[in-house]
Structures are given as C-alpha cells and as structure tokens.
Amino acid sequence: MLTGFQNHQSTEAVSGALPIGQNSPQNVSFGLYAEQLSGTAFTAPRHENLRSWLYRLRPTAAHAQYVPYAGAQALRSGPFTETPPNPNRLRWDAPRQFAGDFLDSLTTYAGSGSPDAQHGIAVHMFSADRNMDRRAFMNADGEMLIVPQDGALRIRTEFGIIDAAPLHIVVIPRGVRFSVDLPDGRARGYVCENYGATFRLPDLGPIGANGLANPRDFEAPEAAYEDTDEPYELIQKYCGALWATEVRHSPFDVVAWHGNLAPYRYDLTRFNTIGTVSFDHPDPSIFTVLTSPSGTPGTANCDFVIFPPRWMVAENTFRPPWFHRNIMSEFMGLITGDYDAKSGGFAPGGASLHNCMSSHGPDAASYKKAVEADLQPVKIEDTMAFMFESRYAFRPAGWAMETDLLQSDYDGCWNGFEKADVPG
Ligand SMILES: O=C(O)Cc1cc(O)ccc1O
Numbered sequence: 485m486l487t488g489f490q491n492h493q494s495t496e497a498v499s500g501a502l503p504i505g506q507n508s509p510q511n512v513s514f515g516l517y518a519e520q521l522s523g524t525a526f527t528a529p530r531h532e533n534l535r536s537w538l539y540r541l542r543p544t545a546a547h548a549q550y551v552p553y554a555g556a557q558a559l560r561s562g563p564f565t566e567t568p569p570n571p572n573r574l575r576w577d578a579p580r581q582f583a584g585d586f587l588d589s590l591t592t593y594a595g596s597g598s599p600d601a602q603h604g605i606a607v608h609m610f611s612a613d614r615n616m617d618r619r620a621f622m623n624a625d626g627e628m629l630i631v632p633q634d635g636a637l638r639i640r641t642e643f644g645i646i647d648a649a650p651l652h653i654v655v656i657p658r659g660v661r662f663s664v665d666l667p668d669g670r671a672r673g674y675v676c677e678n679y680g681a682t683f684r685l686p687d688l689g690p691i692g693a694n695g696l697a698n699p700r701d702f703e704a705p706e707a708a709y710e711d712t713d714e715p716y717e718l719i720q721k722y723c724g725a726l727w728a729t730e731v732r733h734s735p736f737d738v739v740a741w742h743g744n745l746a747p748y749r750y751d752l753t754r755f756n757t758i759g760t761v762s763f764d765h766p767d768p769s770i771f772t773v774l775t776s777p778s779g780t781p782g783t784a785n786c787d788f789v790i791f792p793p794r795w796m797v798a799e800n801t802f803r804p805p806w807f808h809r810n811i812m813s814e815f816m817g818l819i820t821g822d823y824d825a826k827s828g829g830f831a832p833g834g835a836s837l838h839n840c841m842s843s844h845g846p847d848a849a850s851y852k853k854a855v856e857a858d859l860q861p862v863k864i865e866d867t868m869a870f871m872f873e874s875r876y877a878f879r880p881a882g883w884a885m886e887t888d889l890l891q892s893d894y895d896g897c898w899n900g901f902e903k904a905d906v907p908g
C-alpha cells in the first residue's frame with residue numbers, strides 16, 4: 485500500500501507504464517490511454533485540489549448507453565421526502581439478514597441535503613452474502629465512506645485492491661469504479677455517502693502537529709489491473725437514481741496512476757485518542773477522524789467521529805457522555821463492544837439517530853452506574869462506536885420508519901430518573 489493522506493503518489497503495475505515528467509504524452513507507453521479524474525474543480529485552491537491521472541487499457545468513455553437499473557431497491561437518495569421530518573430519538577437493532585451483493589443490499593436509514601446541490605449525506609447499511617464479481621459500481625453523487633462491521637471486504641477499484649475488515653474504514657472517491665467481494669462469504673457494515681466536500685483531516689489547533697488520525701496511517705492501493713475481455717455490468721448512481729450499462733471488459737484496467745485522489749483505507753486502531761487527564765471529558769470533536777466541511781467554518785457537513793478504547797482517568801467527573809442537546813445532528817453506529825452511554829439496546833450493527841436539539845445522553849442505568857462509580861483509572865476496552873455528525877438534520881427513509889428493527893421503546897431508556905432533592 486502507498487502511505488500518506490492524499491499524498492501525491494506514483495504507482496505502476498508494469499514497469500515503464502507511467503509517463504515521466506508529464507501527464508499526457510502524444511503516445512503513452514504500450515498504447516495505454518491517459519485519463520484525468522478530477523475530485524475538485526480544476527481551479528480549487530492548491531491545498532484542496534484533488535486529481536489523479538490514470539493510464540488504462542481502454543478509455544472509460546467506451547461504454548454503451550445507461551438504462552435505469554432496477555436493483556438496490558432499498559437505496560434512497562436526497563432530497564429525502566419519503567417521511568416527514570421527525571424529532572423523535574430513533575434506534576434500530578442490527579439487521580438480521582444478509583442478502584444480495586454489496587450494492588443490491590444497500591439499505592438507507594436516513595439522509596439530508598441533495599446530490600444535485602452537493603451538500604448533505606446519506607447513511608446506508610449493507611448486509612451482503614455474495615460477491616459483486618463482474619458487476620462494478622460508481623457513485624457520481626458522492627464519496628462513500630465504508631465502515632465494515634461484520635466480515636471482511638475485498639474491494640477491487642480502478643486504483644488497485646483494498647482489503648478491509650471491521651475496525652478499518654475505506655473511502656471511495658466520487659466517480660471511482662469499484663466492486664466489493666466477500667472473503668468470509670458475507671459482510672455487513674455502514675456507509676456514509678457524502679454529497680458534500682470531500683473528507684479531510686481536521687485541523688489540530690492547540691493539539692499541535694501530531695495526534696488523532698495521523699496522515700501517514702492512511703493507505704492507498706498500488707496499481708493493479710485486470711486484463712479480461714469478459715463483460716462487466718457497470719452501475720452508477722447519478723442525481724439520486726441508479727443506471728446500468730455494459731462494459732465489454734474489466735473497468736479495473738488501470739496499469740499505472742499518479743496523483744492525490746485515490747481510494748484509501750485507515751485502521752481505526754491507529755487513532756491517537758486524546759482525552760482529559762484532569763476533569764470533565766472534552767466535547768467528542770476530540771475524536772474526529774475525518775471531516776467534510778460546509779461553507780461555515782467549524783460547522784461540518786459531516787464529521788466522522790469514533791469512540792475507541794481509551795483510559796478514563798478524570799477525577800470528580802461524570803465520565804460517560806453527558807446529557808446534551810446539539811444543534812448538530814448525530815447518527816451513531818457500533819462496530820464492536822458496548823457504548824458507555826448505553827447499558828443495553830445499542831448492539832453492534834445497530835444504529836441511533838438524535839437529530840438537531842433532541843435531548844439525549846446516558847440511559848438511566850448508565851447514569852446510576854456513573855454517579856456511583858469509584859473513580860479509579862479505568863480502561864474502556866474492546867469497543868468502537870462511531871458517529872456521523874452533521875449540521876443538516878437527517879430525515880429517515882421510509883423503510884427505516886417501518887422496519888421491525890426500529891425500537892418502539894427507545895424513549896423508555898430515559899425513564900426512571902429520580903427527581904433531584906433540593907433543600908428548602
Ligand atoms: O450522543 C452521544 O452519545 C455522542 C456524544 C458523546 C459525548 O461524549 C458527548 C456528546 C455526544 O454527542
């Protein structure tokens with residue numbers, strides 16, 4: 485793998501395939517076709533500019549007409565109008581079934597904004613039981629942050645192969661063709677489809693030059709290509725709808741590439757978790773792995789935040805997440821273990837949604853435990869929760885409000901708090 489967050493990489497699967505010193509020579513070695521993939525406007529500021537040059541067996545332009553695609557029937561897209569906005573706190577059990585390939589199993593929980601306007605996100609889960617084989621997907625509507633939760637993934641992309649397992653994340657940039665195969669025969673996980681600005685590392689401010697997700701731990705694949713003339717079905721998502729066409733060869737035919745736009749993998753266990761060594765735990769923004777900014781500084785289109793294993797040493801402090809109401813909307817998932825604000829009901833593969841200003845925090849059982857705890861240093865182990873936090877309120881998809889995975893008694897976890905006893 486090639487290391488470094490959005491580094492400028494050069495990689496060739498065949499020696500001599502990559503032009504030296506220029507992008508588009510009159511004749512590329514071996515008759516390869518040069519193609520630029522732009523992830524930002526040509527004129528985006530240099531520090532935000534993302535593009536790569538791909539050298540391939542055939543140009544991607546060589547494909548038949550797209551026709552509407554009938555699969556992936558539970559996939560929804562912004563603008564989200566299937567259900568009215570809903571201020572309720574919502575929580576879902578983990579999906580029980582695995583059916584279809586990665587693409588066809590994508591099931592939308594909630595979303596905001598719209599791909600046409602390039603803002604907002606959608607949250608989906610996949611629960612797949614077959615390889616995509618000779619089917620490839622590309623998403624013109626946004627980049628896809630994939631969070632495997634159960635089972636490994638082998639993701640073939642135009643840029644090379646990425647192997648991922650639970651506790652990894654993979655980000656596939658907008659427009660990049662990819663196929664997901666399942667080494668374990670089945671897999672489940674979460675997807676954040678980001679219609680907005682591409683994910684980047686958060687600024688570190690007074691933390692300094694190091695910490696949180698360190699740039700060198702991000703890995704892009706080395707060039708690897710399939711040389712087959714067997715047909716592939718290529719499905720794309722475009723302005724909310726799915727379309728399919730046939731390509732008479734593998735879309736993964738890139739022999740060499742260079743640039744700073746590529747799919748990447750990150751191992752969440754490498755996150756340098758920072759927390760209090762005195763009292764009161766900081767806001768969870770201290771756990772931000774990646775951020776997609778909106779036009780308003782510090783107010784994200786989406787922050788991807790994790791809750792990794794960590795030491796709790798705070799003195800005289802209520803240690804679990806405190807009660808709060810947030811202008812930002814929070815969609816949470818759990819990759820493994822327990823989450824310290826919930827003593828039950830939030831299982832790995834489950835999900836919760838706390839929209840703008842909805843009151844939430846520890847359930848009654850977790851609260852009681854926390855106020856009675858002997859505050860020794862404690863290591864929270866074997867856990868990994870995460871949050872997609874957005875300035876845009878999420879609207880649930882129709883399925884998400886109808887499924888029996890939706891817990892009807894979620895409000896009940898905040899029942900039973902005793903009234904404070906104020907003297908006088
Ligand atoms: O709601 C949650 O569980 C996530 C969360 C954790 C925390 O420590 C503070 C705020 C917050 O939204």
Ligand SMILES: [Fe+2]
Binds near residue numbers: 814838844
């Ligand atoms: Fe919260």
